[in-house]
Amino acid sequence: MESSLDPDSGLRLPPREKMSELSPHFFEGTEKLLEVWFSRRDEKLDDADLRKIPRHELEVLMNLVKCEIISFTQNDSLDSYVLSESSMFISKRRFILKTCGTTVLLGCLKKLTQYAFNYGGFDEVEDIFYSRKNFMRPELQPDPHSNFSSEVQKLDEVFEDGAAYCLGQMNGDCWYLYTLNRPGNMADSDDDGYVSAGDSPWMLKQLPSPCTEIQRVNQADQTLEKSGISTLIPDVQIDDFLFDPCGYSMNGIMKKKSGISTLIPDVQIDDFLFDPCGYSMNGIMKKGSYMTIHVTPEPDFSYVSFESNIPMASYKEVLGKILDIFKPGKFIMTVFANQGSVAMSSQIKKLNSRGSVAMSSHKELDGAVRIGKFMRKDLQSCQFRKYHLTYAHYVKFPS
Ligand SMILES: C[S@@+](CC[C@H](N)C(=O)[O-])C[C@H]1O[C@@H](n2cnc3c(N)ncnc32)[C@H](O)[C@@H]1O
Helix, strand or coil, X not given: CCCEECCCCCCEECCCCCCCCCCCCCCCCCCEEEEEEEECCCXXXXXXXXXXXXXXXXXXXXXXXXXXXXEEEECCCCEEEEECCEEEEECCCEEEEEECCCCCHHHXXXXXHHHHHHCCCCCEEEEEEEEEECCCXXXXXXXXXXXXXXXXXXXXXXXXXXXXXXXXXXXXXEEEEEEECCCCCHHHCCCCCCCCCCCCHHHCCCCCCCCCHHHHHCCHHHCCCCCEEEEEEECECCCCCCCECCECCHHHHHHHHHHHHCCCXXXXXXXXXXXXXXXXXXXXXXXXXXXEEEEECCHHHCEEEEEECCCCCCCHHHHHHHHHXXXXXXXXXXXXXXXXXXXXXXXXXHHCCCCCHHHHHHHHHHHCCEECCEEEEEEEEEECCCEEEEEEEEEECCC
């Protein structure tokens, strides 16, 4: 098979061994992931809530993205939606949308901000994170998703101080991130800390409000706390798992599902089995914690993703279970944590008295040259103003 040209880097990529370029059926399991945190300039957040956006407007958003809501569950702090192409989680001021296939995730950006302002009662975007792994077939993606530069251009139209990064190998497996990287710290903002750059409310490109981290800590549930783990697994070992060329493999489905249900205890699970194959699952817990798993089992382009923000002293055990269930040939892992995690709940503090829960996972990853049968191929760390990010790529040994 011939090598291909990567649209982002212009580099020639090695031929993909398993994926048939001419396969009539192809599904891009790799997700685009958007997380947006909203805020208010006056910090009066009591009445502000993204869950006030009515269902029919969420459906307008899904139309723009080109996917549908399949099911809905909720608890006190989180609304969870399983979508035809992945998942959506909405809490008081955090909006998470994860979509795969040929969806146009960034198509909803302006409308989302408009709804968050009009219905949710917010008037500023505090932070955003847009990320994805490199696609298997970028040429099949609609505008602006066929290359990261176009996605960045689209995001830059809405946000000021956006910064784009690529972690991993540009001529192999890599992971793109766009986030806000505002200069200085929040307490240093001069004047009133705001810059207006447009007429429409969603075009306001604003600097964060001049409140300190300490003030935010005092606002318990309203604290921007981005931490968690994401595992992206291209090339899963299929066996009998959720896919059988002749149709369903009920044994495989039940076996994998029972493994998934033991991943994390006390999670309210909402899952969906696609016909003829494919599996999506959202799990929610108290205090805004969630986990989500998506599986594209077709052998030529198999892909699994696991993501969670459930606070844990170590993600090692969960990761071990995931690797055991999906038996991948390789995987990518990213871990986000607030620095020092000043906003930890007492429950989290109990788990790790030395600092942020996920920070210990960074240290764990730093030291983990080998995880079971997997050898580390790449490790990169980024220090953002408020977050620490670790990216690691592991391959089965011998690969
Ligand atoms: C479960 S969905 C979500 C995929 C996810 N992003 C992942 O990590 O792989 C994709 C899987 O469901 C299958 N599928 C079947 N019907 C589908 C539909 N109507 N929409 C999206 N996927 C469908 C696809 O072929 C694929 O195997």
